[in-house]
Amino acid sequence: MHENQFQNLSRKINDRSARVGVIGLGYVGLPLALEFAKSGYDVYGIDLNEDKISQLKQFNSYISDVHKEELVRFVGKNFYPTTEYSYIQELDCISICVPTPLTKSQEPDMSFILSALEQIKKYVHPGILITLESTTYPGTTEEIIQAELENEGYYAGENYFLCFSPERVDPGNKKFNTKNTPKVIGGVTKQCTNIGTMLYEQIIDRMVPVSSPKVAEMSKLLENTFRSVNIAFINEMAMLCDKLGIDVWETIEAASTKPFGYMPFTPGPGIGGHCIPLDPMYLAWKAKGENFYSRYIDLAQEINKSMPNYVIGKVAEALNAHTKPINGSKVLILGMAYKPNINDLRESPGLEIYELLKKKGAKVFYHDPHAQSFLDNNNEKVNSIDYDSESLLSFDAVIMVTNHSFYNLTEVFNESKIIIDTRNAFKDFSDEKIYKIGDTLNNNSEIVFS
Numbered sequence: 001m002h003e004n005q006f007q008n009l010s011r012k013i014n015d016r017s018a019r020v021g022v023i024g025l026g027y028v029g030l031p032l033a034l035e036f037a038k039s040g041y042d043v044y045g046i047d048l049n050e051d052k053i054s055q056l057k058q059f060n061s062y063i064s065d066v067h068k069e070e071l072v073r074f075v076g077k078n079f080y081p082t083t084e085y086s087y088i089q090e091l092d093c094i095s096i097c098v099p100t101p102l103t104k105s106q107e108p109d110m111s112f113i114l115s116a117l118e119q120i121k122k123y124v125h126p127g128i129l130i131t132l133e134s135t136t137y138p139g140t141t142e143e144i145i146q147a148e149l150e151n152e153g154y155y156a157g158e159n160y161f162l163c164f165s166p167e168r169v170d171p172g173n174k175k176f177n178t179k180n181t182p183k184v185i186g187g188v189t190k191q192c193t194n195i196g197t198m199l200y201e202q203i204i205d206r207m208v209p210v211s212s213p214k215v216a217e218m219s220k221l222l223e224n225t226f227r228s229v230n231i232a233f234i235n236e237m238a239m240l241c242d243k244l245g246i247d248v249w250e251t252i253e254a255a256s257t258k259p260f261g262y263m264p265f266t267p268g269p270g271i272g273g274h275c276i277p278l279d280p281m282y283l284a285w286k287a288k289g290e291n292f293y294s295r296y297i298d299l300a301q302e303i304n305k306s307m308p309n310y311v312i313g314k315v316a317e318a319l320n321a322h323t324k325p326i327n328g329s330k331v332l333i334l335g336m337a338y339k340p341n342i343n344d345l346r347e348s349p350g351l352e353i354y355e356l357l358k359k360k361g362a363k364v365f366y367h368d369p370h371a372q373s374f375l376d377n378n379n380e381k382v383n384s385i386d387y388d389s390e391s392l393l394s395f396d397a398v399i400m401v402t403n404h405s406f407y408n409l410t411e412v413f414n415e416s417k418i419i420i421d422t423r424n425a426f427k428d429f430s431d432e433k434i435y436k437i438g439d440t441l442n443n444n445s446e447i448v449f450s
């Protein structure tokens with residue numbers, strides 16, 4: 001690398017004259033772009049979704065953690081949302097935050113990274129810093145980005161800089177955000193790592209440089225596979241406690257008093273979001289290519305995916321105790337997003353619980369203060385309904401799938417006939433009408449693996 005290219009970019013990063021681009025303005029990219037804008041950089045946010053760009057230009061946020069006031073402060077001042085890739089010609093650094101979903105056959109879908117790369121190739125220029133943030137299998141940065149750009153005469157560490165730096169943002173987390181969550185980064189060369197670290201240090205409290213992009217890629221998958229496996233373990237314990245007639249929630253509380261060697265995880269209706277259900281499958285796919293089968297990943301996936309069925313078993317049991325079948329019963333799901341206080345419906349277990357109940361003939365409704373509608377399996381729009389004390393009584397069962405803090409638990413408790421609680425939200429209410437997962441009361445639910 002020409003020393004002057006390194007010096008030049010360092011100077012621009014330090015004096016805030018570097019122009020930064022963020023590609024993909026979703027849950028990850030939008031908060032990141034705003035952090036760069038907050039710290040004084042000119043930021044170009046490139047997203048192909050015209051609706052999102054037009055929303056941003058009207059200062060409307062589509063991400064719960066991003067507030068209108070922030071958009072009013074920066075959009076058009078030093079944050080420019082656009083669908084135009086050609087701005088890259090004038091940018092010094094770009095961070096790629098496009099989706100990395102799975103294909104129907106549960107394999108990594110690289111199409112978003114590849115399509116972003118096609119555009120980047122047109123406008124890449126010497127001295128630019130490219131950082132991939134999308135979660136992906138170890139090797140992606142070098143095998144795809146580095147290799148593709150070499151075909152264009154761009155050599156990482158020689159005439160441009162290339163890093164991988166996984167995003168750890170936890171939507172809805174009030175304590176940890178983009179800025180105060182330590183961030184791992186690994187460049188193709190030492191100098192790439194150094195310049196990447198220098199850029200992100202301007203907006204992130206603590207950077208964690210590692211020796212290669214592969215280590216950075218793997219660290220993200222390790223973190224999320226760790227969560228998937230531990231969630232599966234505690235979900236299995238919940239189902240076991242049901243069988244043994246023990247309250248898993250009280251058990252977890254007791255175990256959590258151990259000040260070392262134990263880390264509490266809680267059971268739930270299943271896993272959701274763009275990370276935990278998907279990321280381990282990226283690793284499993286890469287492992288299979290090496291003839292290595294990760295049994296932990298597969299087993300965790302199987303258990304976590306069985307949880308909606310287990311919840312249905314609880315619903316059936318609860319209704320049965322009141323001499324009602326699921327078929328024909330009127331059921332209300334409270335909370336459809338995959339976790340509390342956010343609007344993200346991706347992979348949410350609530351969606352599957354909804355479909356399973358419908359398949360069994362229930363009349364299913366849902367309420368979510370953050371997610372106003374979703375498309376069901378028939379591609380039909382389902383709207384969140386309003387409810388009040390009176391209408392709650394008209395439901396044969398209410399299922400607490402996601403315990404948004406919006407919910408007035410006393411009202412729900414007082415006015416519902418039966419409550420199936422998948423989150424232990426009603427732990428302070430003791431009554432025979434509450435059917436908790438992982439609890440002893442009124443329990444005969446069958447564990448059904450999907």
Ligand SMILES: NC(=O)c1ccc[n+]([C@@H]2O[C@H](COP(=O)([O-])OP(=O)(O)OC[C@H]3O[C@@H](n4cnc5c(N)ncnc54)[C@H](O)[C@@H]3O)[C@@H](O)[C@H]2O)c1
Pocket residue numbers: 023024025026027028029046047048049052097098099100112115116133134135136167168169170171273274275
């Ligand atoms: N959501 C999370 O909590 C989270 C946390 C850590 C890491 N990640 C990872 O970050 C990446 C992005 O996730 P997300 O949740 O922000 O996704 P998202 O779907 O919310 O946002 C991605 C954005 O990229 C845009 N996009 C798609 N293709 C594009 C292209 N070719 N050019 C420009 N824009 C394009 C989409 O329109 C969308 O706005 C994924 O790899 C994900 O695994 C997500």
